[in-house]
Amino acid sequence: MDNRAGEMQVFLRVVEAGSFSEAARQLLTTPSTVSKLIGRIEDRLGVRLVERSTRRLSLTDEGRLYYERSSALLAELNDIERELAQGAGHASGTVRVNVSVAFGVHGLVPLLPAFWEAHPNIIVDVSLSDEIVDLYLDRTDIAFRVGVLPDSNLMARKIGSASRRIVAAPAYLEKHGVPLTVEDLDGHNCLGFNFRRAAPVWPVRQHGHIVDRLVRGSLLANNGETVRQMALQGVGLARLADFHVDPDLAAGRLVEVLADPATADFEEVHALYLGGQRVPQRVRAFLDFMVPRLQAFMANGRAPASAGGSVSPAR
Incomplete structure (x- = not known):
């Protein structure tokens, strides 16, 4: 049986x-047993870990590395x-x-009080930025992230x-008219973004x-x-x-236009995190709490009940 940890x-x-x-005295065993075990490790690795002498042991370069990693x-x-315990x-x-600012304000931030009820010892350092x-x-x-994911690990x-x-706001449409075709966008003030990745284009349906x-x-x-506030x-x-x-839209503060051309304009939202062999417990707890509730928020168009309700962790 593999007992490398031992x-x-x-x-x-x-x-x-x-x-x-x-070491043998502390481990309640014999020096020869300890020496044989160290020799077995060295034989398996094919390197010498310690330099034996009559005075004191000294580590080789490989021994120092093995000590630090172990x-x-x-x-x-x-x-x-x-x-786990x-x-x-x-x-x-x-x-x-x-x-992102919008997803944070409308989706994630309202869920934080309930998260802290379940995990009072976790500090959330949240940055809102698009x-x-x-x-x-x-x-x-x-x-x-909202949008296409780049290839990464x-x-x-x-x-x-x-x-x-x-x-657009009703007042804007009353003053400037309602765009009825894609070509009508040319005559309207289209509010945009200044991201380096953002292009001054809107994906719309034209001629199918x-x-x-x-x-x-x-x-x-x-x-x-x-952009929303200006609209x-x-x-x-x-x-x-x-x-x-x-x-x-529900309150009538904004009105949707060109609904049919924009029907197929979708972007996916993902939670991205560093992988590796082990995700820290605090990160896993945050994901397991937030992901199913944010999935409900996206599906329902509103924030789910933040308190109570057991939700199985999404995998």
């Missing part, structure tokens, strides 16, 4: 004790067992989250699909096909909420996600 523990005890005899691995193993409700630490961040460079644990859990709607229609407007913003003020047309503007 062998590592003995090796660490030898290094920290400084001799086979002292210490880290055994510490992580202890963390895993402690977390305590349960997810005892997870602690800081979860750094990046989310810019794409580098999870590695920005030390971000989870990023919620990040893990992803799908939240849902967002439909983009072209909307989705095409990128070049648009122009007086506003370029770095977040959807600014509400009657400044121009805006192309925004349904979860962002559905309450305004």
Whole structure:
């Protein structure tokens, strides 16, 4: 039976004790047994880990590396067992989250109070930004992204699909007219974004096909909420996600136009996070709580009941 973890523990005890005899005394065994075990590790690895002498043991370069890696691995193993024994409700630490302004304000932020009821020891460091961040460079644990995912080694859990709607305030339409065709967009103030990745085009259906229609407007913003506010003020047309503007549409503050051409304009929403062999308990707890509730938010067009209700973790 493979007992490399046990062998590592003995090796660490030898290094920290400084001799086979002292390590054997602490482990309640014999020096020869300890020496044979270290020799077995060296034979399996094909390298010498310790230099034996009559005075004190010294580590080789390979021995120092084996000691450092073994210490880290055994510490992580202890963390895993402690977390499982305590349960997810005892997870602690800081979860750094990046989310677009609209999705954060309307979807994620309203769920935070209920999350803290379930996980009071987790600090949520949330940044609202429509810019794409580098999870590695920005030390971000989870990023919620809208749109096509680039190829990467990040893990992803799908939240849902967002439909983009072209909307305007009634006052704007009364003053400038209602666009009835794709060509009519040329005569309207189309509010846009200034992201490096953003092109001044709106995907719309024209003659049975989705095409990128070049648009122009007086506003370029770095977040959807600014665009929405200007649309509400009657400044121009805006192309925004349904979860962002559905309450305004229902209340009559905004009106959808060109509904048929924009019907097939969808973008997927994902939760992205660093993978690897083990996701920290605090990150897993956040994902398991948020993902099913945000999936319900996307499906229902409104935030689910934040308190109560057991929701199975999405996988």
